[in-house]
Amino acid sequence: MKRSRFSDEQIIGILKEHQAGLSAVDLRRKYGVSDATFYKWRSKYGGMEVAEAKRLKAL
Template identity: 60%
Template sequence: MKRTRFTDEQIIGILAEHEAGAKCADQCRKHGMSEGTFCDGKAQFGGMTASEAKRLKALEDENAK
């Protein structure tokens, strides 16, 4: 499995900055990510907080067992 460059918490933080009014292209340039990665993160974590993402990850790990 490919290792991701950004953690879930980092992606959620970047998305929070975007929701606060920053433009997508500016965020991508600032953090060194592609717009495709940004859109994938938005699809996966849109509207979540870091604690909700941790809970989701724990449930996914438990279901994998």
């Protein structure tokens, strides 16, 4: 399986920028991710904190 360019912490940071008011189009262009990838991240990590993501990965 292909390894992600972004860690879980970085993905959550990107999604927090989106929650702060930046548009999804601007964020995708800034970080170079596709539309599908961004919305897949949002469905998986949306509303999550870094500690929760680490706990989820440990399971």
